Amino acid sequence: MFHKIAMAAGLMIAAAAVTPVMAQDYPNKPIEFIVPWGPGGGSDTLMRIVGLGLSEVTGQPVPIINMPGVGGTVGLKEFAKRPADGYTISQIHEGLLTANKTGITDLDWDSFIPVALVASSPQYLTLSKNDHFKNLAELKAYAKANPGKVRAGVTLGGVPHLHMAMIEDALGVQFSYVGFRDTGQRIRALVGGNIDIAIGDVASAGEFVKNGDLLFAGVGTEERTGEEPDVPTMKEQGYDLQMAVTRGVVLPKGTPQPIVDKLADDLKKAMALDDIKAKMKNAGSDNVFVGEDDYKAYLEKLDADVTKLVGKLQG
Amino acid sequence: MLDAFFQGAHQVFAFDTLLYMLIGSVAGIVAAAIPGFTVTMAIILTLPLTFAMEPLQGISVMLAVYVGGYTGGLISAALLGIPGTPSSVATTFDAFPMARNGEPGRALSLGVWASFFGTIISTLVLIVAAPPLAIVAVRLGPWEYFSLIVFALTIVASLVGNSLIRGLIAGVIGLGLATIGPDPMMGRPRLTFDMDLLSPGLPFLVVLIGIFAISQLLGEVEVHGKKVNHALIPKSIDFKTWEVMREVLGRPVNLIRSSMVGVVIGALPGAGGSIANLLAYDQAKRSSKTPEKFGQGIADGVVASEAGNSATAGGGLIPLISLGIPGSAVDAILMASLMVHGVSVGPRLILDHADLVYGMFIALTVASFMMLVVCVASMRLFLRVTDIPKQFIVPTVMICCVIGAFALNNRVGDLYLLGIIGLVGYILKCLDYPLAPLVLGVILGPIAETNLRRALMSDGDWTVFLTRPISALFLAAAVLSVIFSIRSIWKAHKKDNGQKGAVV
Numbered sequence: 001m002f003h004k005i006a007m008a009a010g011l012m013i014a015a016a017a018v019t020p021v022m023a024q025d026y027p028n029k030p031i032e033f034i035v036p037w038g039p040g041g042g043s044d045t046l047m048r049i050v051g052l053g054l055s056e057v058t059g060q061p062v063p064i065i066n067m068p069g070v071g072g073t074v075g076l077k078e079f080a081k082r083p084a085d086g087y088t089i090s091q092i093h094e095g096l097l098t099a100n101k102t103g104i105t106d107l108d109w110d111s112f113i114p115v116a117l118v119a120s121s122p123q124y125l126t127l128s129k130n131d132h133f134k135n136l137a138e139l140k141a142y143a144k145a146n147p148g149k150v151r152a153g154v155t156l157g158g159v160p161h162l163h164m165a166m167i168e169d170a171l172g173v174q175f176s177y178v179g180f181r182d183t184g185q186r187i188r189a190l191v192g193g194n195i196d197i198a199i200g201d202v203a204s205a206g207e208f209v210k211n212g213d214l215l216f217a218g219v220g221t222e223e224r225t226g227e228e229p230d231v232p233t234m235k236e237q238g239y240d241l242q243m244a245v246t247r248g249v250v251l252p253k254g255t256p257q258p259i260v261d262k263l264a265d266d267l268k269k270a271m272a273l274d275d276i277k278a279k280m281k282n283a284g285s286d287n288v289f290v291g292e293d294d295y296k297a298y299l300e301k302l303d304a305d306v307t308k309l310v311g312k313l314q315g
Numbered sequence: 316m317l318d319a320f321f322q323g324a325h326q327v328f329a330f331d332t333l334l335y336m337l338i339g340s341v342a343g344i345v346a347a348a349i350p351g352f353t354v355t356m357a358i359i360l361t362l363p364l365t366f367a368m369e370p371l372q373g374i375s376v377m378l379a380v381y382v383g384g385y386t387g388g389l390i391s392a393a394l395l396g397i398p399g400t401p402s403s404v405a406t407t408f409d410a411f412p413m414a415r416n417g418e419p420g421r422a423l424s425l426g427v428w429a430s431f432f433g434t435i436i437s438t439l440v441l442i443v444a445a446p447p448l449a450i451v452a453v454r455l456g457p458w459e460y461f462s463l464i465v466f467a468l469t470i471v472a473s474l475v476g477n478s479l480i481r482g483l484i485a486g487v488i489g490l491g492l493a494t495i496g497p498d499p500m501m502g503r504p505r506l507t508f509d510m511d512l513l514s515p516g517l518p519f520l521v522v523l524i525g526i527f528a529i530s531q532l533l534g535e536v537e538v539h540g541k542k543v544n545h546a547l548i549p550k551s552i553d554f555k556t557w558e559v560m561r562e563v564l565g566r567p568v569n570l571i572r573s574s575m576v577g578v579v580i581g582a583l584p585g586a587g588g589s590i591a592n593l594l595a596y597d598q599a600k601r602s603s604k605t606p607e608k609f610g611q612g613i614a615d616g617v618v619a620s621e622a623g624n625s626a627t628a629g630g631g632l633i634p635l636i637s638l639g640i641p642g643s644a645v646d647a648i649l650m651a652s653l654m655v656h657g658v659s660v661g662p663r664l665i666l667d668h669a670d671l672v673y674g675m676f677i678a679l680t681v682a683s684f685m686m687l688v689v690c691v692a693s694m695r696l697f698l699r700v701t702d703i704p705k706q707f708i709v710p711t712v713m714i715c716c717v718i719g720a721f722a723l724n725n726r727v728g729d730l731y732l733l734g735i736i737g738l739v740g741y742i743l744k745c746l747d748y749p750l751a752p753l754v755l756g757v758i759l760g761p762i763a764e765t766n767l768r769r770a771l772m773s774d775g776d777w778t779v780f781l782t783r784p785i786s787a788l789f790l791a792a793a794v795l796s797v798i799f800s801i802r803s804i805w806k807a808h809k810k811d812n813g814q815k816g817a818v819v
Contacts, residue, residue, distance in 0.1 A: 039362070048363065052363070070514055071502050077511075157501055178772045181499070184647070194457065207663055207664075
C-alpha cells in the first residue's frame, strides 16, 4: 500500500514539473497537505478537518502528510523545496515566528505565501486549584509577594512561552518556567499539582474546569468566548493581551497569483460548510476565515510582538 | 448504569461495527507483523475513516486495530527474529530461538495466548480500578518519572547476554545516540554538526529498525559461496492451540505479574508498550528458577513479553477514560477522533457519556477475542513465511523496513540514518555486543533527561527525589536491582570458576 502511495506521490511530483499550471482547472489532481507536526496533536486534528473540507469543495483528495521535527521546521523546510504549483500546501502557526526569532530556524512566515487563516484557538490562563490564588488579581498579588515562586508550565521557546511572557510582562511579576512539550502534558501536570499555572485551551482543559479541578483566570480574546462566557477576557481585567494559536494555510513562494486566489476561495467555501464548522468547533477552534491580506497584516503585527518579547523566550 | 451498558453493547454488537472491527483487527495484525510498520501508523490510516462513523463505532474499530497491533508484532519477532513493533523487542529473545529450534508453531501460539490473556486482564483492571489508578498516575511528577526510568535502566543487567561490560557499553551508546538532535526542553540542536540529516535527531523507530532488522537481515545473508535455497526456519510444526493455552494458563504468576507490569506502565503517560515488554521480561527472568534458560527459547520469556505489551492497551486507556489524558501517541489519536465528534474527553467522560465508556470496555473485550480468532485461523498462513527461501524473504523484509522508516515521518533523511544505524548495528552484532541495551538506552534516555530537567526547573532541591515517597521507592528498587544483579553475576562467576577448577 505504501508502495503505491510513494509511487503515486513520485509520479505526481514528476507530472507537476512538466504540466503548465492553469488556474481555471486547478485543482485537477490530489493536493498534498504537509502538516509539519505529529499525528494526534492540535495542528494535525484541525488540519485533517480542513483537508476534509477542501477535498469536499474541490473534489480532489487532500492527503495529510505528517512531517514532524524541530518545532515544525523540518516539514516546512521540505515544503519550501516543493514545486510552487499549488499541489503541495502546508500550515503554519505562531510557533514558526517564535522559532525564527529564537534562532531555531531561518524560515519565517514571509518565506511562504500566507493564503488564509482557517483556525484560531483562544488561549486561557489556567490556574491549578490552590490556596494562594483563585483569579488574576490574587495571582498578581501572590506572585508580587513571592517572586519566582509561581511555577508556570510552558513549551520553552514556543507559543505558550510567548503568551506567558506577555502575562508576566503585563502583570509586572516573575514566574519560574517549567518546560513541557505540549498542552496535554502541561494540563496533566497542572491537574496533578506539579505546576501552578499554565496556558491552556478549552479542548484540553475545559472539562477539568467544568469539573472544578482547574480554573480559567482569563482569555486572550477581544470578547468573551461562547464556550466559556463566565471567563473574563484579559482585556476586561485591564491587560490588552491577545493570546490565541492561529493556524493558516501557506503556499510556497512563487506560486502564481491565480492559484493563490483559487485556493483561498476554495478554503473559504470549505470553512463555511456546516459539517466542517461543527467539527472545527469540536476540535477546539473558533470558526474563522481570514483572507490573504488581513492574514498578512495579522502576521506582521504578531512579528512585532514576538520581536519585543524575544529576550524573555531565550532564558 | 445498566441502561448505559446495554446501549453501549447495542452499538458495538451491530453488524457493521463488528465487520469494521474485524477488518481493523486484521489490518492491525498485518501492519504490526511487517517490520517497520507500527500500530500507530495503522491507527492514523484508520483515523479519517472514523470521521464518518458514529463515535463509538469509530473508537471500536480503532481499538480493534490497537489490540491486533500489539499481537502482530510477535509474528515477525518469532519467525524472523525482528521485532515487528517497538513493543515486541523482548519477544525476539525467546520466541525466535524457540522457532529456530523447530517449534515456530508453539512460539506463535504462546505469544497469541499470552497477548489475549494480557489484554483481558488489563481490560478487567481498567473496568474495576480505572479512576483511582488514574488519580495516582496524574499525581506523579517529574521526580517519580525520573526515578522510574533510573529503575528501568537497571534492567540492562538482564539484557546483557554474554558480557556485562559489552552490555553496559551498548547501553551507554544508546543513551549517547539519544542526545543527538534538538534537546527535549529548549529545542536547541545538539551534536548535529549543522547537518540537516541529524537536525531532527534519531527517531527511535529508525534506530529500532536499523539495529534489529537490518543487522538481523545482514546476518542471514552472511553465508556466502553456495546458493542457500533453504528457509530461515527448519520446519514448521503445528501449533497445538489448546495445549499451548493450558501451558500459558499453567503459568498464572508470570501471566498476571507481566500483565500488571503492562497495565501500570501503560497507565503512566509517556512510557508505553516499548518499555513494558522489557520490564515484564526482566521481572520474569529474575524470579525464574532457571534464569540461565532465558534467551534460549523458554516459554516464560515469550509469555512475559507478550502479556506485558498487550496489557498496555488497557493500561493506556486508564488515564484516557478517567481523566481525558492520553497515555501514548495511539491514545492521543483515539482522543482526537472522539473530540472531532463533539465528545469532550475529560474527567467527566464517564458521567456524561457512560454508554460510550461501557461501549469501549465491551469493544476492547470483543477486539481481543477477534484478535484470537483471526490469529488462530491465520497462523498457518503466517507460518508459510517460513517456507519462503531466504533470497526472497530477506530483500522483501528489507524493503518493508525502508518503507516503514520513511512512512514514519515522511523524511528522506531518515532513510540514510537507517542505513548508517543498520551498519553500526551489524558491526556491533558481529562483535557480540547485545543490542537490546542499546535500544533501551535510546528509549529511556530522553525520558530521563526531560524529567530530570523538569524536576529541577520545578524545584532546585535535589533531595525532593528522596522525600517524595513514590520516587524514593523507585530509587530504592533501582539500588536493590543493581545489588541483585551484582550478586547473581558474582555467583555465576564463582560457579564458573568452581567448574573450571574441577576440570583442571
